[in-house]
Ligand SMILES: O=C([O-])[C@@H](O)[C@@H](O)[C@H](O)[C@@H](O)C(=O)[O-]
């Protein structure tokens with residue numbers, strides 16, 4: 001019999017930075033670099049696996065604490081991973097979610113253990129010669145569809161030359177952005193990050209997108225920038241136009257009030273972000289669709305548990321994304337492929353990343369007709385490029401950014417940029 005036993009002998013935790021365009025959202029604007037952390041787990045037998053997560057200071061410090069606790073762990077034990085991460089964190093304070101204030105309240109243990117779960121699955125796959133999707137129950141689709149993720153954006157970071165995408169600050173600019181993204185990637189669903197301009201301007205943008213792309217499902221996500229009343233008004237105006245409306249307003253109670261007044265399904269990656277949030281949301285009928293995200297739901301296997309709960313209570317599943325690199329795209333693709341309930345095209349910030357900046361060779365992750373084929377090589381199917389990792393780590397050291405701060409960056413250019421919620 002093949003020996004598949006493996007104990008963790010070493011864990012490295014490396015923060016990296018990659019260039020990011022000036023994408024606008026309700027809390028501000030993306031800074032010139034997005035921060036991530038790459039973890040590499042190596043077994044006593046010399047097999048290594050990789051994972052990727054947020055890059056903020058507090059999160060990084062927690063990852064390092066957890067990493068030290070994992071040496072000696074059996075790579076097959078999810079329960080020991082949970083126990084060791086919990087022990088490493090002790091009674092830690094909340095925060096460190098790496099999402100610039102847009103998602104709070106996710107479980108710290110789940111966030112910290114997530115990249116290690118991915119790395120352990122990568123190792124397990126290599127040990128048994130099977131792709132990660134097989135370890136998650138098997139792929140139910142050969143390729144995973146992703147959605148075009150539109151952002152209002154400036155033409156350039158202040159003081160820099162215009163980037164390749166140019167500005168998108170009105171309906172025509174967004175239609176042009178969507179057209180290019182669809183032409184290049186083949187996406188067949190479209191999401192607009194809203195909460196940036198007054199709701200009537202964003203309604204006009206959705207109408208322009210509907211007219212330009214008649215058959216494509218459309219989603220709008222203002223990251224809880226609206227009151228219940230505004231949300232109900234927007235939902236009424238866009239009745240029948242949206243596939244779902246994502247986080248129009250804050251909190252389970254607010255979302256329940258909106259959900260009760262519109263036939264448009266509501267989705268969330270803000271008010272249901274941990275297992276503790278599920279019961280109240282189900283009880284209040286606050287959301288129809290949960291955007292899973294293995295980075296804050298505890299990794300790929302914990303997302304499988306989320307999917308079982310969604311099955312039980314009839315919740316739809318979609319997938320959330322932040323700015324990310326290829327390790328996460330591979331992990332998201334394996335997970336989505338092995339989650340029958342996940343029937344919506346997943347979010348991804350991928351088109352906003354420059355193709356020449358990554359820590360893995362991204363060839364296995366090419367988009368065809370808006371989808372990424374599930375990698376079939378053992379493990380995640382992507383390998384760490386150590387030179388590229390060193391380059392992006394150097395960029396992290398040099399760029400000076402240590403925590404995502406969309407609001408602070410915006411206020412350098414618009415000192416009176418508002419932070420009150422709801423904004424409209
Ligand atoms: O990258 C952004 O600006 C997004 O707004 C992101 O931070 C959100 O977490 C996300 O995409 C969402 O769906 O809420």
Ligand SMILES: [Mg+2]
Pocket residue numbers: 221223246247268269270320
């Ligand atoms: Mg969202």
